Structure formats: C-alpha cells, structure tokens
Amino acid sequence: MPTDFLLETLAETLSFAYVRFTPQGAKIEAGGASHLIPDGDTLAACAPFVSQKPDLLMLAQRGRPVHMILPTGKPPHQRWLEYSIRLIKEPRSWLLVIRDSTERERLRQRITALQAEQQRTQGDIGKYRMALERAHREQEAQHRHRTLFLAALAHQLRWPLTVLNGTIEMLLDGDFGPLSPDQYHPLQAAQQELEQMNILAARLLDLARLEAERLHLLITPVSIENLLKRLYETWQPRYAQKKQGFDIISPPVLPTLYADARRLIQILDELLDNAWRHTPERTHITLQVEPMPDASIRFIVRDTGPGIADEISPHIFNPFAQVAHKRSLLAIREGVHLGVYLAYRLAQLHGGTLDIRSSPAGTECILRLPLRRARHTTATTRQSA
Secondary structure, three states: OOHHHHHHHHHHHHOEEEEEEOOOOEEEEEEEOHHHOOOOOEHHHHOOHHHHOOHHHHHHHOOOOEEEEEEEOOOOOOEEEEEEEEEEOOOOEEEEEEEEOHHHHHHHHHHHHHHHHHHHHHHHHHHHHHHHHHHHHHHHHHHHHHHHHHHHHHHHHHHHHHHHHHHHHHHHOOOOOOOOHHHHHHHHHHHHHHHHHHHHHHHHHHHHHHHOOOOEEEOEEEOHHHHHHHHHHHHHHHHHHOOOEEEEEOOOOOOOEEEOHHHHHHHHHHHHHHHHHOOOOOOEEEEEEEEEOOOEEEEEEEEOOOOOOOOOHHHOOOOOHHHHHHOOHHHHHHOOHHHHHHHHHHHHHOOOEEEEEEEOOEEEEEEEEEOOOOOEEEOOOOOOO
C-alpha cells in the first residue's frame, strides 16, 4: 500500500496534519486536518523554531525525532500545537506532523497548578502541625505548673490551718482561761470558717492528685444501706439547723455496689453540701436511690432552691469558673464548682457519670455508677480546667 495513502488515512483518523519536505526543506505535499496545515512552502516557514534552533535538525538527522509544543493565538482562544519532525529514509524526506494538544496542555497546566497548590497546602499543614505541637507543649507545661501550684498551695495551707484550728480549740476549751459569750461566739464562728478552709485545702490536694493522675481508688463491696444511714446521720442535723427538710428515698432491697467507699461518700457529701449551701431556709432536699436495669445505680440529689444561675450553668464542671467570675481566689470556697468538679471526676474514675439539671424550681444532681468496677483504678482522664 502506498505510503502517501497510509499517511492520509492516519491523519484523517487521528485528526492531525502532516507535511513532507525534500532533504533541502522544500515542501512536497501536505495532508490531514486542513486547519492544522501550516502556511509556507519550506520547512523553516512551516516550523519557525527550526531556524531558531538549527541543532534540532542535526538531532533528527541522527535518527532522533524532534518534538516541540508551541502556543498559537492569544488568550482566551490560545491553543497549543505539537510539532514532530523526523527524517524518513524511503523516500528520503523530512516529515513534519502537527497535532492539536490544547486539551492535554491545559490538563498538564491544571495538574501543575494542583501540584503547586498541594505543596502549598502541605506547607500550611506543616506550619499548623508545628503550631499545634507548640501549643500542646505549652498547654502541658501550664498543666504541670498548675498541678505543682495546686499541690504546693494545698500543703502550704494545711499546716497553718491546723495550728490555727488547734489554737482556737484550746481557747474554746478554756485552756487559756474562761471566755465570755462575746469572746466565745466569734471564736466559734472562726472555727467554722477554718473548717471550710480545711475542706478547701483537701479539695485542692485532691484536684492536684487528679491532674497529676495520681489519685487511686480502692474498690471494695459497699453496703448502700449503711452508706445511706451514715449520710442521714451526718446531714440531717445540718439541714435541720437551716430549717431545711431532708429525706432519703430508696427501695427496701438494694444491691451491693463495688466502689471506693471513702470516695463515694466524698462524692455524695459534695452534692449534699452543694444543696445545703445554695438553697435557702425552709426548702427541701431529697436523696433518692434507684437501681437501674443495666446493672447500674443512680443517686439523685434534688433540692427546691432557686437553681443555678444561667451565666454559671455552662461552666459548672470548670473548677475555677466562679473564681474568674468573682475575681477572687477565696470565692471558690463559696462556689459550687470545685466540689462538684471533684465529684464529677471521681464519678468518671468509677466508670460512671454525673449530670446536673437545673431550673428555677430546683436542681437535680444525678450520679450514675456501675454496680461492679475493677478492684484497683487510677485517675487517667485529664480535664482542662
């Protein structure tokens, strides 16, 4: 089959144009897509880059085809044409093939742009990762400093508070001589305040242990009946002094709960103390116990007080929220947050939850614990203060 016929057929099928030239560069014939056939009667005229780079023809003469992609026209109608020149031995001539590679070139440019964008994105991700790592290191450092500060503060408070408390007890017992009523009552009030400061120091120490993940639970069987009896004997007189009613509601038969008895009492004491401290006189507080079908038990402390203020409610489990609100460190002893936060963390440590629901009609603190828990547990859940 003649070579000319094959070229014409391929050009029509693959949509390209071809031009053949004599070894001296004179045009012999052209065919294929007519819109791709360049004007001109010589190889230099049809492929201008040949005259600009004559070494390209030398490469082609050695049997290496020459390829070149050049733009034509102006944006937005610019197109790219691919020129291919090779030397044919039989019949000896130059063959110039022109293809429209606009779509391929646009795709290449798009890929190049995407790769550049990817590199920029990776660079940004690297910067963000470094920033996050730096912020994480700073947060860890702040956490360590805060933990050390809380532990140091708690230890520094306990000794002078112990001395003051002992001195006041000696004064009240008459070890330094009899006291008049005008002397006795202020000392008694000071002793009560010192008790609250001792509670604050103990809370700060527990918080430091939690933050340092050094608070351990000793899980043992706990008789809920005995627990409720102890709570009633402790809290009923305190509620009575404030003319508050106090009831414990529970079914006649209660399961055995596996928990750290001392920490469980601490949780419930914190919730009952919160109800006692933040509800006015002639209100009612109820402790309700409910075994649940999913092998858990609920302790619900319910009061009929005014509820938690709207500005405080979203931060109820932030131990220093009310400190920031009142601008005073000692304000924490008047707030609900540190004690409730400790109860919340201790509930988590037991594998349970603590939820607080409040409205103008009162507040409910719902402690839910599994009946069984591993015998030894360490605080490992860290919360941002």
